[in-house]
Amino acid sequence: MVKNSEVKLSAVAGDLKKSPSDALVIGVGQGPDGPVLLDNPLTAKAAEALAESLSVLGITGAADQAHRLPGLPEAGATILLLAGVGKLPANKGSAKQPLSEEALRRAAGSAVRQLAGVTTVTLALPTTTLAEVAAVAEGAAMGAYSYTEFRSSQNGLKDPVKNVAILTDFAADKALQPVLDRASLIGTAVNATRTLVNQPPSHLYPESFADAAKELSKGLPVKVTVWDEKRLEKEGFGGILGVGKGSTRQPRLVKVEYAPAKATAKIALVGKGITFDTGGISIKPALGMGDMKSDMAGAAVVLNTVLAIAGLGLPVKATAWLCIAENMPSGAAQRPADVLTMFGGKTVEVLNTDAEGRLVMADGIVAASQEFPDAIIDVATLTGAQLIALGDRTAGVMGSDSVTGAIKAAADRAGELVWPMPLPEELRPSLDSQVADIANIGERHGGMMTAAVFLREFVGKGKDGEQIPWAHIDIAGPSFNNGSPYGYNHKQGTGCTVRTLVAYVEDLLKASA
Known part of the structure; x- marks a missing residue:
């Protein structure tokens, strides 16, 4: 009776071309002076050009906004998705305030939900702690869901994302796997x-x-x-x-x-x-x-x-x-x-x-x-x-x-x-x-x-x-x-x-x- 599609969660680090996917997700936030491209794995030149184009593309960084672009060579993906994370926290002095775990959870979930029909997604949202990686993983696990049990035809329906890789510096950390396992279990x-x-x-x-x-x-x-x-x-x-x-x-x-x-x-x-x-x-x-x-x-x-x-x-x-x-x-x-x-x-x-x-x-x-x-x-x-x-x-x-x-x-x-x-x-x-x-x-x-x-x-x-x-x-x-x-x-x-x-x-x- 209870049939769920479960997403496979993993982590990657380094050159994305060695870990190709169908879509790469990077974040955009709402800053006081307009949209802000968040930390990402693109080359400095590509990131600068993209950041300068955000307003022209109509991208605001609002929560749940998802804008698809053709993938870049260094992205290792055919789709580049710019995912809105909402208003950015105000910086205190020179210190850059991180996004809340819930903002990351929602952005990851929104991106994966809106990428239904795509098989493999890499999430390159900024994470500086294992708890933040956990939030991204939970969001992805909950975003990769659909309910089609009583549909007689699959025409027009898109399968949820099946594989999500999280780009993180913690990819080689032994403490990461239990975090991903817990997120998968919570999602289930x-x-x-x-x-x-x-x-x-x-x-x-x-x-x-x-x-x-x-x-x-x-x-x-x-x-x-x-x-x-x-x-x-x-x-x-x-x-x-x-x-x-x-x-x-x-x-x-x-x-x-x-x-x-x-x-x-x-x-x-x-x-x-x-x-x-x-x-x-x-x-x-x-x-x-x-x-x-x-x-x-x-x-x-x-x-x-x-x-x-x-x-x-x-x-x-x-x-x-x-x-x-x-x-x-x-x-x-x-x-x-x-x-x-x-x-x-x-x-x-x-x-x-x-x-x-x-x-x-x-x-x-x-x-x-x-x-x-x-x-x-x-x-x-x-x-x-x-x-x-x-x-x-x-x-x-x-x-x-x-x-x-x-x-x-x-x-x-x-x-x-x-x-x-x-x-x-x-x-x-x-x-x-x-x-x-x-x-x-x-x-x-x-x-x-x-x-x-x-x-x-x-x-x-x-x-x-x-x-x-x-x-x-x-x-x-x-x-x-x-x-x-x-x-x-x-x-x-x-x-x-x-x-x-x-x-x-x-x-x-x-x-x-």
Whole structure:
């Protein structure tokens, strides 16, 4: 089901004619006085002539701009691509400020994405550290992606780039190969997430999603456990069952566990896996409903994060809980005013069946809590309010300060946009129910935060008697791109948050070392 083309990453140094490619990419930035040709492997004469021609050619250096020229003899390529990196950082005194890692990541991803149809690309973006090389490699791995599974003809479609060589002085450094291997693995995880999100709901539904988790896990040291509807009912997963009972496609809970012998930390990741969300009886408007195939992005993220952690061999026990259901209206569907008994015994009055994600997530959070992890992080396309508050590209993160702060730091390092939001105590009374322990909707204003307050009610206590450190990440906006491609992001599924969560685990291990 999940078919990804993977780019082969390598590094080269020196004479490019000895390492020929179809296209050579060099960078152009936006300086205060116009476009600036960045450091490159061209001869001084060729570089000077090119730099003087930038404005005439209409090249500004803006991010995502990609201008093709015929290759030069010394370039070892038939195409010379000038890739915009955006505004250049201001120099401090005589010191030349390097580009940010994210600017390099986006420029590399944009160039590789726009060179689809070309087989081999050499990226000659300026890198002065291994971390910068890693950013270029990650961008390339995410840029080399396409989703064409259901096209009956390949006419007009271009295959993604298959080979990327990075021009760097670190080409002979022994520390480089692990950097490229990690970038390739991250690219694979992000692209697998994208492909799951892009799957049509006719093909990705609870049972097939569970099968896809098994398929993606093959060859990795992970254990996959699936709860079908019978086991879910027997063990009392009322939230997942309640949301899924309106569909002929029965719900699933999938546990993906990576437990290395020498683990020094233990985390649980809970993901919302609504394979299609009509809203149920509280049905959504028809306009834009097709995008609700992406309502399982959180589950795809946590699945591929754990698989990436396993692939990297990180010494942490990481468990993904995929809470999967299809939210459909039917004679069997749950109704507004129904009461569900969640896993663990707490009761919820369902006032709106379109607030279903928090119901399946509550079950998953309780299950995760019973294993006493060091931290629980849940990821969900949970609320439209997230888009109102933070827009299409920035995820909201809420919860325990110790976890949200670390997630923000990891996101900054990974180059993803995350913003911490508060959980005001005055929101909790709005979730009071007259007939159950809690209602599934409350105060409309600040709805992203109200949803997180609901989820917090289900976070269990650790062995010390205190609530387990927890964070909720709402990716409703950034998980799905309805606009034009940008940077390393293509249309539709973005795979956002995978990089942040892997970086979070790496930071956690460094802090405990």
